[in-house]
Structure formats: structure tokens, C-alpha cells
Amino acid sequence: MAIMSYREALNRAMDEEMARDPAVVLMGEEVAEYDGAYKVSRGLLDKYGAERVLDTPITELGFTGLGVGAAIAGMRPIVEWMTHNFALLALDQVVNEAAKLRHMSGGRLSVPIVFRGPNGPAEYLSSQHSQALASYWVHVPGLKVVSPSNPADAYGLLKSAIRDDNPVVVLESEMLYSDKGEVPDEETLVPIGTAAIPRTGTDITIVAFGRPVKYALEAAATLQLRGISAEVIDLRSLRPLDEPAIMASVAKTGRAVVVDESWPAASVGAYIAHRIASERFDSLDAPVAFVSSEDVPMPYNHTLELAVQPSAAKIVAACLRTLYLEE
Amino acid sequence: MAKTLVMTALSPTMQDGVVAEWLVQEGQAVKAGDALCEIETDKATMPYESPSAGTILKIAAAAGQKATVGETIAIIGKPGEDWQALLPVAASSTPSAPSVPPRPEPPAQPTGAAFPELGPIPSRPSQPGAEAAHVPVAPSSPLPSSPLARTLARDRGIDLRKIRGSGPHGRIVARDIPEHAVSGSTDMTQHTVESVALLRDERVPLSRMRSVIAQRLGESYATAPHYFVRAAVDVERLLELRAAINAGREHPVGLNAFFMRLAAAALERHPIVNASWEGDAIRYRPAADIGLAVSLDSGLITPVVRSCERTSVGSIDAQLADLITRARAGALAPEEYSEASFTISNLGTYGVEEFTAIINPPGSAILALGAISQEAVVRNGAIVPRRTMHMTLSSDHRVIDGAVAAAFVAELKALIEEPALALL
Numbered sequence: 001m002a003i004m005s006y007r008e009a010l011n012r013a014m015d016e017e018m019a020r021d022p023a024v025v026l027m028g029e030e031v032a033e034y035d036g037a038y039k040v041s042r043g044l045l046d047k048y049g050a051e052r053v054l055d056t057p058i059t060e061l062g063f064t065g066l067g068v069g070a071a072i073a074g075m076r077p078i079v080e081w082m083t084h085n086f087a088l089l090a091l092d093q094v095v096n097e098a099a100k101l102r103h104m105s106g107g108r109l110s111v112p113i114v115f116r117g118p119n120g121p122a123e124y125l126s127s128q129h130s131q132a133l134a135s136y137w138v139h140v141p142g143l144k145v146v147s148p149s150n151p152a153d154a155y156g157l158l159k160s161a162i163r164d165d166n167p168v169v170v171l172e173s174e175m176l177y178s179d180k181g182e183v184p185d186e187e188t189l190v191p192i193g194t195a196a197i198p199r200t201g202t203d204i205t206i207v208a209f210g211r212p213v214k215y216a217l218e219a220a221a222t223l224q225l226r227g228i229s230a231e232v233i234d235l236r237s238l239r240p241l242d243e244p245a246i247m248a249s250v251a252k253t254g255r256a257v258v259v260d261e262s263w264p265a266a267s268v269g270a271y272i273a274h275r276i277a278s279e280r281f282d283s284l285d286a287p288v289a290f291v292s293s294e295d296v297p298m299p300y301n302h303t304l305e306l307a308v309q310p311s312a313a314k315i316v317a318a319c320l321r322t323l324y325l326e327e
Numbered sequence: 328m329a330k331t332l333v334m335t336a337l338s339p340t341m342q343d344g345v346v347a348e349w350l351v352q353e354g355q356a357v358k359a360g361d362a363l364c365e366i367e368t369d370k371a372t373m374p375y376e377s378p379s380a381g382t383i384l385k386i387a388a389a390a391g392q393k394a395t396v397g398e399t400i401a402i403i404g405k406p407g408e409d410w411q412a413l414l415p416v417a418a419s420s421t422p423s424a425p426s427v428p429p430r431p432e433p434p435a436q437p438t439g440a441a442f443p444e445l446g447p448i449p450s451r452p453s454q455p456g457a458e459a460a461h462v463p464v465a466p467s468s469p470l471p472s473s474p475l476a477r478t479l480a481r482d483r484g485i486d487l488r489k490i491r492g493s494g495p496h497g498r499i500v501a502r503d504i505p506e507h508a509v510s511g512s513t514d515m516t517q518h519t520v521e522s523v524a525l526l527r528d529e530r531v532p533l534s535r536m537r538s539v540i541a542q543r544l545g546e547s548y549a550t551a552p553h554y555f556v557r558a559a560v561d562v563e564r565l566l567e568l569r570a571a572i573n574a575g576r577e578h579p580v581g582l583n584a585f586f587m588r589l590a591a592a593a594l595e596r597h598p599i600v601n602a603s604w605e606g607d608a609i610r611y612r613p614a615a616d617i618g619l620a621v622s623l624d625s626g627l628i629t630p631v632v633r634s635c636e637r638t639s640v641g642s643i644d645a646q647l648a649d650l651i652t653r654a655r656a657g658a659l660a661p662e663e664y665s666e667a668s669f670t671i672s673n674l675g676t677y678g679v680e681e682f683t684a685i686i687n688p689p690g691s692a693i694l695a696l697g698a699i700s701q702e703a704v705v706r707n708g709a710i711v712p713r714r715t716m717h718m719t720l721s722s723d724h725r726v727i728d729g730a731v732a733a734a735f736v737a738e739l740k741a742l743i744e745e746p747a748l749a750l751l
Binding site for chain 2: 254281282283284285286324326
């Protein structure tokens, strides 16, 4: 096992897939000459040349559409959005074109494309650049959405995304890019649609994805000190969702806390809480708890910025409430 | 400097209280006057306000926990201050390590408040999770229970109504379900039979309300020598007057407001009926503060309208409406239901002809009103139908002698039969 950063793991995935398949190309703002705004594409221009690693104009709708067209024509483009906040400009190409063409062409067209970039809050970026927009993509049938929480999954999920014949949105996290972790030396694909259980437990299930998985694991360690055994489910894939893994865990524990760093309304976490309440009603000993960001635009003030987001302490508190141990 | 916040007596009879809910968290800064928690007393649920500004350093009595008056429930001070010395017994807010062992309910003292206990008190365990299982609870519906608790109970053949819930609002949760009940046992069959029977063999522990009612009424009936004076009252004139007043009114004035106003007029003319027994003295009360017994789902309460002798019938009626509404919500403040100088209990709506009531200390008399019905009455040598009400005055003979009670009843009868006399 090699220890590498989340950033390096993403880079390795793209590197291996570009070496493996000449149809794989990378495009986006500053991905080539500048090695990417977050240096995820470091070295790829030198290795694969300007025909496969393309700097685009600052026009998300334009280059995303370019990618969709290239995918229809047989390429396997990776479109890097500098952040998902900017991808809102490209919604039409993703939602109306990429997600629909297989269906509307009766299966004659496929759109094997990857849209990737950092999603969710970083720090000191204020309201417009700190959004967790998972539900914008997860909402749409025809898309697949993955959200790796660690370097190994970043590597394995991105490789699966590039090889998938359907559009896949990859939710990365700026705050995870420098996180280091073990990544298998041998080539490994993490299948899309399977959750991981990084910590097993018997008393309560914590469901999370992306960066908050770290908080969930911290919370579980804190709870362990109080003699509470929490199981953590890292969804990894949001669409398709590994419902069997969630439901099996909740059937075992009878209690669930869902964590989502986005706003609460119409969020992925709210949907998961609904699915648990529907599918495991008779197993539940308490209402499914939900820890999300507060329902406000992200404050610039750093103290407030941290206060509105999920944290390990908030997850612990939600778990204790759900266990009827504290009000 | 850090200091303790203690359970205080929020009503005259309060011996202890249950912290119903914390409105602040440890580490939270508060201002003087901020509501820190809700305290469930023997009478009602009331906010506990911070006496000073500071930071809540420790919550010593967790929600659901009972604390006697004077016991520390929290510690306030400056952030980071060492408060440990203020809490000699390791207090914990975790249910698994309760700091205060369960103790028997102390008796309420007859210090002079309304006898009935008030306000619906949700069943809350004082020690969640500790000894909750197998404690029967009064039948009520719907019984809050988690789906898992229901699943477990069904699988094990357990009647949920035999279980006392330890979750919020008495919710039965998984930990309340006993481990060892076996599905298909004889016991289960009995439970099944019981579950459809209206009458059950069941021992129900006293609610706080019930124990206060028992204490105070037992005390009153045992110490005050009760005797009873009855009269039949013709209410034709009163009902005509009321009809005239209510004609065109959006909210008709209730009969009880008239009875309270007329009783106040009679009390002014017989002040000894408005007095209190104080052991070595009799205290004449300066106003006719009349309580009206109001039944609640969980017991009864006597909201008091102050100075009825100086209050219009319309105002009494409006005050009663407000008091009763809030009484049913458990939201009366102690001063709103205690220290009645005289009490009226009206069971007329149940159709009872007459009844006797137990005196509500510190008052010395209580008036029991029966139903109004048409009776055959002899007037001017002829039998005529008249709307009639029977009333019974219970008096404490230590304060009120028989002739006085009789004179008061005669006065009140005259006032009800000719309300205009109250204008004199």
C-alpha cells in the first residue's frame, strides 16, 4: 500500500486511465498549463500533450457542452469544474443533455463523460463559493454521482467513473485534497453503487458521504468512550444509492443519524432519512436524526462559517438524542 | 465566581420539582432573567429564570430528573472556572449514572394554597433507563412508543400498556421492553384478554397531581369540622337577567360569573364566611377572592378571580375564560390558583341534583351547586313550574357557626332569586 494524498490519488486515476485508453481526455479551466487550480492534473499535460489535456475558456456551459458532444462522438472526456459552484452555469448541458440522451435516443447514444471538481465548503470563501450542491446532481435520473471521502476511494471511484458508459458526477472536496491515506499499489476499481462501512457497530448507524465521513468517524470514536458502539456508513456513491447497506445496518442498530454538509431542505441526507423511515419503520427506536448545515447562505465570518456546518460534536449530540441518552 | 443554581419553591406547596426541559446548554452564556429550563412542579410547568448573567458551567439535574427545593440543578459562572467543588456528589447528566437516587414523594404541606393539583403532567421517568421496565402506567391513549419497541413487544408477547416509557413525553422505547418475556406463554394469553377488557387488575402509582389532591383534601376533611347547609333556589329571575344581558352578545356571560359576583356580595355582608382558620387566630380576608373548581383530564384546579366584590360580572366572566383556557394548558402561575378565600364547585352540567364539597383551604367554606331543573313549586297557593337549583354550603365549624352559615345561605338565596338586591 502506498500512502498518497487525495489529490495524488485522483491524479493517478486519470493518469492510469489516460494511459490505458486514448479516448480519455481532460478539459477545463487551467487544467493544462497551470496543472489545475488545485493541482489535481499536475504533469498530465507534459505526459499526454495539448491534444488530450485542454485549457478551456472561462465558460462552463460551453466547455461542458463540448465535453458532452465529444462523449457522444466516442471520446471519454473528463470535464474538470474549478468548483461545483461554477458548474451551476453548466446545468443545462448536464441535466438536459448528458442525463437524457441515452433515454431519448432509445439507447442509440451514450454519454461516457466524467464531471469532476471540488464540492462543498472550504474556508473563507463566503456564500457563493462554499456550497454543497450534491442534490443538484443526485436529483436527476440518468446521472451517476459519487462522493469519495478518502484517497483510496477517490482513486478507485474516479477510475470506475471514467470507464462508465454513462455521465458520472464526481464530488470532490477542497478540504480533502491534502488528506493522505493508503491506496492499493495494484490497479483497483471501486464499483459505483456500493457503500463502505469504515467502522462497524451495534447501537446506532451514522450515514455520511464525502468530507463529513471524517466527522462521523470522529464522532464514533467519541461515542466509543461512552460505551456506545456506532456504525459508520460511507455512502461513496449517491446515485445509485446502496440502500441494502443502509437498511441492513439500521435493521441491526434500530437508530440512524444522517449527515449531509449541504442545506437541509431537499437534500440527499433528507432523502436518505426518508428512505430509512420508509423501509425500516418497524426497526426504528427513534426518529431518524439529520445533521446538515444550517439553512443559511454561508457566512464569511470564520467562526460562523464553522458553526453552521456539521461537526463531530453535532453528530455526537444527535446520536445521544437518538439513543435517548440526552435531550 | 461560580455559584450554584438551586431548585426554588415555585409554588407554596412545592417540595420538589422535575426539570422538564433544559432551554440552555452547558457552556452557553445567559443574561439575568433568561429562561434556563422548564420546571414541572406539583401544580404546573414554569420557566426557571437565571438570577444573574454568566455562563452555564454545568447542568447538574438532567431533563427528567427530580430535585428537592434547595438542591443544585446547575452551576453558573465564568467560562473555564472550576466548579467541581460546588458539586460534592458527582453529578452526571447521563441517565446511566443518576446522581440523585429515587426517593419517596414527600408529603405536601398544608401551607395554604389551592387544594387541587393542576396541569396535565406528562409521565416522565426520574431516572430514564434505570428501572423503567415492568412498571405499570395508567391506561391512556394513544400510547407513544417507538416502532422498534412495538416490534419487540409484539415478538415477545408483551402488552405495551404494562410498560412505562422512558423516552421523551413518556415514549416507550426499545430499552423499556423486558428481555425475557417469552412469546406464547400463559401470561401472553392473559394480556391478550386484558387488552380488550375495559376493566383491568392494575395498580397505578400516584401521579403528582393525584398525591397532592389526596394530601390536601384528606388534610382538610380530617382537620376542618365540616357541616352542611342546603337550600333550594329559584333561578327564574337570574336566568331572565342573564338572557337580557346576553341578548346580542357575541360571547354570552356564563352562569358561574353571576354566582361568583352574587356570592361576593353575600360575603361582604357576612365577612366571617370569607375568613381563614390560622390555629390561634381567625384571619378576615380583605377581598372576596373566589376560586372556581375546574376539572381537567388529569385532576382538577381552582383558578381564582380576585376581588369579586369589586368586579363586574362581565369582567369576572372574561377572567374565568382566560384562566380556564390556560389551566387546561397547564400554564397557570401559582398566584392564579392559590389563596382563594371562598370556593364554588358547580357540577350542574352533570345533572346532579345536589352534592357536598370538601373545603378548599385556606378558605373556610365552599359552595356546591347542583343542576338547574324545572320543579313543581307552591306559589300563592298554586303549584307552578319554576327553574330551581339546589346549593349546599360546606363550612368549617371552627370559623363559621351554624347560624352564620344559615344566614349567609339565606342571603345568597335572596340575591340569586332577586339579583337586583346586589345593586344595593
